[in-house]
Amino acid sequence: MLKQFISHLSDKHNIQAPAKVLLAVSGGLDSMVMLELFHQSGFSVGIAHVNFELRGEESDGDEALVKNVCQQKNIPFFTTHFFTKDYANEKGISVQMAARELRYKWFESLAEEHNYEWIATAHHLNDSIETAVFNWTNAASLAGLCGIAAQHGKIIRPLLFARRKELEDFAKENSVIWREDSSNDSDVYKRNFIRHQIIPKLKELNPSLESSFMRGQRKLQGELSFLNHALQQWKNQFVSIQNDVVNIDKKGFNEIDAAAIILYKVAEPFGFNFDVCEEVLQALHEQSGKRFLSNSYQMIVDRSKLLISKQVDELDAVLIERDQTDAFLGNWHLKIRVGTKQVPINDLNVAMLDFARLQFPLKWRQWQAGDTFYPLGMKGSKKVSDLLIDNKVSLVDKTKVTVLTSGEEIIWVVGHRLDERFKLSENTKETLILTLNPYFT
Missing domain, CATH: 3.40.50.620 (HUPs)
Known part of the structure; x- marks a missing residue:
């Protein structure tokens, strides 16, 4: 031995x-x-x-x-x-x-x-x-x-x-x-x-159970190796990773009998079981936006893809006082200062607002279904959800969007669009200048 x-x-x-x-x-x-x-x-x-x-x-x-x-x-x-x-x-x-x-x-x-x-x-x-x-x-x-x-x-x-x-x-x-x-x-x-x-x-x-098992094991391992090779070829064609988000092209499931097991093999490392993968495939051609959760990850049915990403933690709203210079929410940092009247700049990560129109404390929070505001340059109101659709924001990125409010009014869909009612005007004397930057602890 x-x-x-x-x-x-x-x-x-x-x-x-x-x-x-x-x-x-x-x-x-x-x-x-x-x-x-x-x-x-x-x-x-x-x-x-x-x-x-x-x-x-x-x-x-x-x-x-x-x-x-x-x-x-x-x-x-x-x-x-x-x-x-x-x-x-x-x-x-x-x-x-x-x-x-x-x-x-x-x-x-x-x-x-x-x-x-x-x-x-x-x-x-x-x-x-x-x-x-x-x-x-x-x-x-x-x-x-x-x-x-x-x-x-x-x-x-x-x-x-x-x-x-x-x-x-x-x-x-x-x-x-x-x-x-x-x-x-x-x-x-x-x-x-x-x-x-x-x-x-x-x-x-079968008195020769051990010998039979070893022979069968070799066959199974060979079949498994072959299937893993085929799966890798499928992944090379239909799966990509961008900004820590797994993108799975829906076309990869067309006319495939084993779609559930293929999805399971891709999604298993992220904590999704086979039963959930079957449910995902049933929802594949329904209205986009349906979300499935494992312990730490989410799988979202988007228009042409399945998206797997880390779940976004629900964040407690942050209050911003009149004399505050910094604020933090999740992985984002707002640099805050007050200046004289400014010339607006074309940068989605910088907001310039009429200080006199603001009611403090401001509130910085995650956006919610039903949120509406008056987009800069438009006369009427618009749902934040519709703005994000127009801007082709992915379903994963939508979960990360935040808004800044004054009283009950949204003044900035952060990183996307200011509100028309709080823009700088010829009567503006002081400007609140907010600069958004990523923040990592």
């Missing part, structure tokens, strides 16, 4: 001794065998052990075992304790998800601090089969049906070639000591139920 392990690391991950590898070791069979394999192979390893404070004395015993083995082999040992249940409650997630988040975040910071090139976890072939079954029951995509990925960035899973029985045999032959996790005996957890109840039934149907 040692030769197979070394060949697998070299062929699958292009890693050879004496590379520096941080090993995630819990004290169970899988990780203790991994520790022994790396140690015998001549790698420069460090051991990272997490005590999740979930099993009392059992957890302490796991930590003591791993620490003792590291001392015997003169291997660097790192450990930390997490109050996992408290973290799960605080984040509103499961204990299993909390443990995963905590350990991987710590592994990555530890590897960076001590210059480890790789982080290795001890997932093996049977784990991958269980994961594939679990993913299938949760409507996974093709990638999920492949089981556990062999590598994700600097995180590697070097035991995916090995069956659990092979790890047990290696442990016995090499006097590897490990501890059993009592929580693995309970079918309360879905993965344990799959391991104890589902996998044995599948092996009754």
Whole structure:
């Protein structure tokens, strides 16, 4: 098995001794065998052990075992304790998800601090089969049906070639000591139920389940690679990024049966699930302006495109007093000064207003549906929404537009148009001069 392990690391991950590898070791069979394999192979390893404070004395015993083995082999040992249940409650997630988040975040910071090139976890072939079954029951995509990925960035899973029985045999032959996790005996957890109840039934149907899974996995990974190549070609033709906004040409969905999965593959990194992508496509040819939200991003159906951008936070209105010289709203800064009568300049980011006509404090806020004003150069009123349409402001940029008001009247659609009623006239004595600039903290 040692030769197979070394060949697998070299062929699958292009890693050879004496590379520096941080090993995630819990004290169970899988990780203790991994520790022994790396140690015998001549790698420069460090051991990272997490005590999740979930099993009392059992957890302490796991930590003591791993620490003792590291001392015997003169291997660097790192450990930390997490109050996992408290973290799960605080984040509103499961204990299993909390443990995963905590350990991987710590592994990555530890590897960076001590210059480890790789982080290795001890997932093996049977784990991958269980994961594939679990993913299938949760409507996974093709990638999920492949089981556990062999590598994700600097995180590697070097035991995916090995069956659990092979790890047990290696442990016995090499006097590897490990501890059993009592929580693995309970079918309360879905993965344990799959391991104890589902996998044995599948092996009754196919005694060569592991071999069949590996063959099927290779086919799926090949198909996935082909589909990813086709998707990239589609993205090259129909997707572009401008000013941090993802633009998806609607024409890319014409006469495509798999439109929902294509959109999902583009939108998934921004937190959109498959069901939302199906809803978006149903709204594709309806009136533009419909907005769909993930946790942090918005997807907007525009005239000829789908637009994905960060959600714009709702901003509290800012009051501007008579003697104020600066104001800030979101990522914008207004420079404010009062001068004598000025000659208006042709710059949308500079507003010159008749000071005597203004009622302080002024209010700077996001525009709202129904806002109206009297555009400079026009006699009648106009909705701000209509001005933005006339100016061909994109739906994403519309969410960033602000207005400045005096009393209840809009005096400036900031960066777009002044109000006719507050312009400079021959009777103007003092001018309020406002200059808009981007502001980044």
